[in-house]
Amino acid sequence: MPVAGKDYPITWSQFLDWFHSEESCRTYLVGLRWPTGFICPKCGFLGNVTQSSRGRWVCPACKRQSTVTAGTIFDKTRTDIRVWFAAIWYITSQKNGVSALGLQRVLGLGSYETAWTMLHRLRRAMVLPSRELLTGEVEVDETYLALTERGNHKSGKSSKCNTTKALVVIAVEILQPKGFGRIRVQRIEKADSAHLIPFIWESIDASANIHTDGSTAYNKLKEKGYDHRRTVHLGSDIQAHDSMPGVHRVAALLQRWLLGTHHGAIQPKQLDYYLDEFVFRFNRRTSKSRGLLFYRLLQQAVVTRPVTYKKITGKS
Incomplete structure (x- = not known):
């Protein structure tokens, strides 16, 4: 160290x-x-x-x-x-x-x-790329982000704005008895197994216990060796944000960060790197040394x- x-x-x-x-x-x-x-x-x-x-x-x-x-x-x-x-x-x-x-x-x-x-x-x-995989109990879910695409970034001003939505998948470590650990966020083209399973395989350790909603896109997780728990929200009295608080809290913080710091004005093709920054900051939110963060980024x-x-x- x-x-x-x-x-x-x-x-x-x-x-x-x-x-x-x-x-x-x-x-x-x-x-x-x-x-x-x-x-x-x-x-x-x-x-x-x-x-x-x-x-x-x-x-x-x-x-x-x-x-x-x-x-x-x-x-x-x-x-x-x-x-x-x-x-x-x-x-x-x-x-x-x-x-x-x-x-x-x-x-x-x-x-x-x-x-x-x-x-x-x-x-x-x-x-x-060599960062450690998520472990323990991990929640995984998808959400849409609202982006405002501005015409001219050189001047910092815009004469035309187009609103679009981007689909992202979020993985959150759930700590016991409460709290959240590290996260991973990635943009995907479609919420199907062809896009979700590779994200999970590259982000979460095979020993982890994964908690998802009832989507059939996660059915192949057990074939990959994961311990998989599903919660079907359709017709359930339990709200999704209560049964899976981690991903919903992170999704809300992410959208608030995009709107607050960047006013939602992000080029969709640049979104991946903004997500990397959000993950970098979230995973180091408890650090008490700004100097150490400076050292790590440098x-x-x-x-x-x-x-x-x-x-x-x-x-x-």
Whole structure:
């Protein structure tokens, strides 16, 4: 486990002392990306390499030149790394997240487009494929999210809005005697077994006890080795939000978060990354250290592949 005050700053004042220059930020990134020594991204050479005068590492084996930001979400960015660090600290210190317009105002960025792109790059670093599966008692259900698709995100304003609905599936760990653990949320095209079973298999451990409604889409769960309990709500005196409180509470919080922080104005093709941010925040809601969240997100940022603005907007 990283140590507070040694591996990451504890307060904003300490943050300013640690990352007062561009050089100090890049040095910190080197320790995160190559804690055991430089690793060449081309040939895999591992060892100590002398840094060149231009701030690059030259692999002694294949002679490839590398930088600490190459191949990360900071790749080819024209924004100072010091500004990126401030953005990550601000984003992780806000309990309910921030909008691109809010980030632009706080950091004094020159354009809304820059803040919007930074947020989308960071959202891609909020979830790692190797995360642990959900365990114990897990509720699973589907719900629809109301989205407002706006025409022009560059200016932060809109001249035309279209309302659409997106289908998502939610899985929630149920703690005993009460409370909720971690969650998983994913958009799906259809609420059938072809879409729900793969989500469950990739998100929930086979030892878990799964609780669903009476949909036939979950009938194959026992074939996968899961302990499956069904609750049929049709004609029952027990309301769905009483028999399955976890998924309904998370669904309500998710919709409120989309409307409150982002005013529901989300491009449907970008929804997956907003869901990743919501999961990242929800699963770390009990963390008392904002500095540790800053450290974890930065740690994931240096192992996440880069993405361009054109790719984010689908124009590439």
